[in-house]
Amino acid sequence: MKQIVLDPEEAQASFDGLAARRGPDFIIGGAPKCGTTSLHFILDQHPAISLPQDEVHFFDADDPVAHPDFLSVRAGMLQWWDPRPGAKANQNWYAGRFPSAVPGGLTGEDSTTYLMSELAASRIAAQLPEAKLVFMLRHPVQRAYSQYWHLIKTSRATESFEAAIIRYPHILLGSSYAAGLQRFFSALGRERVHVCLFEDFRADMQGCVDAVTQFLGASPMPVDPARAWFNRTRYPARPRLHRAANRLGRQLVRGRYRRHMGGPASLARRLENKLHYWWFAHINPRFMTADRPPPMQPQTRAYLEQHLSARNTGLSALLDRELAAVWPGMRC
Numbered sequence: 001m002k003q004i005v006l007d008p009e010e011a012q013a014s015f016d017g018l019a020a021r022r023g024p025d026f027i028i029g030g031a032p033k034c035g036t037t038s039l040h041f042i043l044d045q046h047p048a049i050s051l052p053q054d055e056v057h058f059f060d061a062d063d064p065v066a067h068p069d070f071l072s073v074r075a076g077m078l079q080w081w082d083p084r085p086g087a088k089a090n091q092n093w094y095a096g097r098f099p100s101a102v103p104g105g106l107t108g109e110d111s112t113t114y115l116m117s118e119l120a121a122s123r124i125a126a127q128l129p130e131a132k133l134v135f136m137l138r139h140p141v142q143r144a145y146s147q148y149w150h151l152i153k154t155s156r157a158t159e160s161f162e163a164a165i166i167r168y169p170h171i172l173l174g175s176s177y178a179a180g181l182q183r184f185f186s187a188l189g190r191e192r193v194h195v196c197l198f199e200d201f202r203a204d205m206q207g208c209v210d211a212v213t214q215f216l217g218a219s220p221m222p223v224d225p226a227r228a229w230f231n232r233t234r235y236p237a238r239p240r241l242h243r244a245a246n247r248l249g250r251q252l253v254r255g256r257y258r259r260h261m262g263g264p265a266s267l268a269r270r271l272e273n274k275l276h277y278w279w280f281a282h283i284n285p286r287f288m289t290a291d292r293p294p295p296m297q298p299q300t301r302a303y304l305e306q307h308l309s310a311r312n313t314g315l316s317a318l319l320d321r322e323l324a325a326v327w328p329g330m331r332c
Contacts, residue, residue, distance in 0.1 A: 027133050039209070050107050052099065058097075116174055138199070178312045181319075194212060308330070
């Protein structure tokens with residue numbers, strides 16, 4: 001699909017809303033590496049709930065921090081994906097992501113970067129005036145470390161963890177929950193937002209899923225934890241070697257994320273697809289053979305506990321729960 005590029009002077013255009021066409025009834029809006037893929041899989045087994053297979057990332061598609069590969073420069077001109085109502089082709093692309101719901105059923109999607117977006121909450125409130133949001137949160141330090149290893153696994157990082165948190169701001173933004181939740185509470189109202197902790201999900205998956213289905217207005221469903229865990233991260237047995245190999249792999253993965261919004265199937269893109277598949281089917285798995293990551297350096301953990309506690313000031317009050325009891329080392 002051709003990207004729609006609007007004049008920057010139109011950047012403050014008002015939203016029309018997606019209500020006239022079928023949009024999602026709910027969105028799993030983050031955070032990444034908090035069990036959202038497992039929740040997606042579980043809800044998709046519900047007979048009255050339908051979700052697209054992949055994350056959609058529509059309402060923050062123009063954010064270069066969350067999605068640097070969605071933007072590009074061609075012939076010196078900036079190209080980006082415009083999620084505003086004026087870009088009708090893109091609106092139709094979004095509406096077309098959703099499978100047909102069963103009569104009386106629900107449709108949903110998950111886009112795990114919405115929580116850290118400064119724009120997604122207001123856009124969703126304007127374009128999906130009745131949609132509900134589900135968020136999953138995890139110990140901020142553990143979430144950031146898990147995301148780093150996911151970036152290694154997907155060939156998007158070549159640095160050590162310490163260098164990566166400097167180079168990639170979304171690693172820490174993804175663990176900065178308080179400001180994002182406040183944006184969604186203000187834009188949608190608290191009654192349209194449900195929050196689940198990853199730690200609770202792991203300890204009592206059935207109870208957490210029951211709370212989500214009740215919030216969505218769906219009937220309860222049984223959950224088999226043994227079948228529900230998805231997107232578990234495997235770790236490189238030789239991290240330095242894997243990071244070096246990622247210098248090549250990163251060139252291939254960029255093409256994959258640029259294709260997220262569609263595009264012409266040129267010969268170059270078809271070749272890129274084949275190379276991407278070959279790399280991730282045959283090369284990458286040879287590195288990912290360890291069950292656990294290397295331990296985080298103590299001084300790095302101390303810094304992140306201090307820094308992410310400050311970024312999440314007031315979160316316990318927002319959730320009406322003392323999070324220090326669940327997240328050791330955090331004071332928020």
